[in-house]
Amino acid sequence: MNKQRALIIGAGIAGIAAALRLQKKGFQVAIFEASPHTGGKLHAIQQDGYRFDLGPSLFTMPHFVDEIFTLYNEKPETHFEYIKKNRVCNYFWEDGTQFQANAQVDDFIVEAAKTFGENEENIKNYLERNKEKYDLTASLFLERSLHQAKTYFTKDTFKAITQLYKLNLSENLNAVNEKYFKNPKLVQLFNRFATYNGSSPYKTPGIMSMIPHLEMHFGTFYPKGGMHEISQSLTRFAEEKGVRFHLNTKVNNIISSGEKVVGIETDQGTFDGDLVVSNMDVFNSYRNLLKDAKKPEKTLQQERSSSALIFYWGIKKEFPELDLHNILFSEDYKTEFDYIFNKKELFEDPTVYINITSKETPTDAPKGAENWFVMINVPANYGQDWEKLKVKAKIAILKKIEKCLGVDVSHLIETEYCWTPVSIENETSSHRGSLYGASSNSKWAAFLRHPNFSSQYKNLYFCGGSVHPGGGIPLCLLSAKIVADLIPNA
Known part of the structure; x- marks a missing residue:
């Protein structure tokens, strides 16, 4: 007897988690991913002797990852290891105030x-x-x-x-x-x-x-091998359990017959399925894959969450006053957010977040150096000139670092890579490059996120940060669990 087939669109963390949960429920699962790698925003690069996690840098609630391994009655630590941090974050202000948040x-x-x-x-x-x-x-x-x-x-x-x-x-x-x-x-x-x-x-x-x-x-945690290891450990586990990955395979259409989805069209051909789960941003799911569907315009037009402008710097010096997570605060926080959400511009005095995984994994940087992930919150992509803003942002970030740490690091940067909202949008299919789908700038925002199932088509489901319950690794994993709970065993 042939198994029922589940087709997952997108190999982000939620898509992989949904695949493993459905495979456990007896489905034959295949994941289709346009890019050459799994993990979505949870990706990494190597450059000039430095390793950088590109996407999410904070790991909390690891039990949601562990739960996927224990679902198969296997010990999580044989597949994925992490340590708990004693220090949550270091905070810095320009007047010299410093605070180390104890766990x-x-x-x-x-x-x-x-x-x-x-x-x-x-x-x-x-x-x-x-x-x-x-x-x-x-x-x-x-x-x-x-x-x-x-x-x-x-x-x-x-x-x-x-x-x-x-x-x-x-x-x-x-x-x-x-x-x-x-x-x-x-x-x-x-x-x-x-x-x-x-x-x-x-x-x-x-x-x-x-x-x-x-x-x-x-608590806050650090995955051994970096944040990228979260997605890669689940990818390896999924392959071991029989999930099939189709990388470099762009999905162009979700095929429906009447009120039921029956498969997908991709660059590599058509695939029949008994159910489809889209881990693609829900905005792009409707605009690009469900062209004939009635669009939930009120949901799709919700205000986008903030995006990020991230510099990945190889710094040829070590800074003992910094830890894994560090925040250098703006002197005018309210105006900073006014610029991000109302003016859709960059504020000249941004709050700067610096993540340094070489504090935990020394091989992520050459000896005597550190790999800095330097991020500021910015508006989503509304057509701004991001190349021009990237130059402006770098000047503002260097100024903030000098004021808070007392060091001009510009001459210490020996390699650089950059992600802008346009990069994020192009590489992860996140509408306007927003990091979390819709923002939560209203008291009803949680209720307005798109549901994890389609009310138009039977056997069509949605997971990931752009739908309920929201963005970030823990909520993406929960979205996968909600989807799996909605689907009976095969």
Whole structure:
């Protein structure tokens, strides 16, 4: 008897995870990827003796990766290893203030209170409220489809609805943080978590204060071999379990017959399937692959999340004051976000994030050197002159580094690579180069993300950062789980 066939469009982290889950459910699974590599944004390059992770640089909630290996009753550590970080992030301001965020919550509270002159009890209460928000909403908003009636007839849903007042849905994240803290630097530190879903802390609802809970409660981790190893370990595992990868194979159309999808058309021919899962950005799924479908225009026209401009620099010096994750803050955070989301321009004083994997994997850089992943948040691609803006950004970044670290690193750069929103859009098919699909700059944004299934066509599903529950590695993995839970065993 022939197995039912599941066709996955896109070999991003969600597509690979969905493939493994469906393979376990008895499907014969094939993944079709236009690029020559798997992983989507989770990619890497080697250049002049340096290794750089190109895409996501923060790894949290590794149990969602482990879960895929344990699904097959195998030990995750035999396929994928990681370490927990004792230091979450180093923060720097131009006036010389520095703060090392400790992974131990009690130590973080004590050290933050001392550094920022805040009351320990206020910080503790803030973190406890963040945990409460997560506990109230995780099973509803993150782990299930919001677009099925049965989701709303549960004890968890009733509990969340009766305690909506605790979720701060009617005020923005900045307003919530200002209620707890007097020091603008600590407000800024917690405001930055809005960028974890590509949003503005001055627009995104206060419920997003639960994001620091994910980082502080579950911890931050480093995959041995770098972030790229997340996607590559799952790729190897998928191949071992019988998933077939078709790389360099662009999908041009999802084939439907009446109200049912029956396969896909690719550059390499037509493939029949009993179900199709699109891991492509949902905007491009409709515009390019579902040309005859009725388009959910309200969803597709949602404001895009922020994008990124990233310089990958080989730095011929070591900086002991820096760690894996480092933030150099803008002096005017509110104006920075106004430029990103309202003016769609670059601010002259950007917040700079520096990720250095050679701190954990010394072979990622030559001896005595470091591989710097240097990123600023920027607007999505609306036709700006990114080559011109790249030059402007580099000048602003170097200035910020010199002001915060007291060093001119321009003469220390011995190799350089760059990703702009255009690069991201072209190489990962992310609409306008946005990192997280739609932004979360409204209190209903979570409800407006596209569902994980099609209401028009039977056997058509969607996963990845542009659909429910959102962007980032943990949520992409959850989207794959939601899709698999919607599909009966083969």
